[in-house]
Amino acid sequence: MLNISRRRILQSAIAITPGFLLAKMNTAQAFSLKDAATASLGSLVDKSSAIKVGKTLIYSGQSASGQQIEVVITRTKKGLFALNGACTHQGCGVALQGTQLVCPCHRSVFKADTGAVVNGPNGAPANSIAPLVKFKVTESKGNIYIK
Numbered sequence: 695m696l697n698i699s700r701r702r703i704l705q706s707a708i709a710i711t712p713g714f715l716l717a718k719m720n721t722a723q724a725f726s727l728k729d730a731a732t733a734s735l736g737s738l739v740d741k742s743s744a745i746k747v748g749k750t751l752i753y754s755g756q757s758a759s760g761q762q763i764e765v766v767i768t769r770t771k772k773g774l775f776a777l778n779g780a781c782t783h784q785g786c787g788v789a790l791q792g793t794q795l796v797c798p799c800h801r802s803v804f805k806a807d808t809g810a811v812v813n814g815p816n817g818a819p820a821n822s823i824a825p826l827v828k829f830k831v832t833e834s835k836g837n838i839y840i841k
């Protein structure tokens with residue numbers, strides 16, 4: 695029997711689904727939330743200039759407990775939004791499709807800015823799962839921080 699991890703299956707699904715190719719993973723600017731508790735602004739994620747109005751980027755980094763997490767950062771005319779990229783249904787990593795975040799596991803859809811649920815797993819109503827978890831996001835001196 696083949697032993698393929700869930701993450702490996704997801705990576706394959708993302709690689710072959712054209713819509714998911716729009717998602718950009720910024721691994722060069724990896725962050726760690728381990729220092730967010732002690733740093734007044736939080737953890738440095740990227741330069742402010744990296745995310746223009748209307749743009750969403752997904753960053754990979756470490757949680758405070760050292761686990762890998764993805765953070766989705768979107769800039770709108772209303773400001774910056776930072777979300778935990780783990781789907782609130784069963785924790786799969788969401789991917790960017792246009793202005794929405796789609797979970798490849800059971801197709802839940804979230805708004806990329808607020809994390810609000812558009813539809814739940816397999817077409818279930820929006821109120822069937824929680825919105826994506828938000829991070830506090832701050833800009834200072836041309837840099838973006840999350841906490």
Ligand code: FES
Pocket residue numbers: 781782783784785786797798799800801802814815816
């Ligand atoms: S884990 Fe995301 S929809 Fe099920």
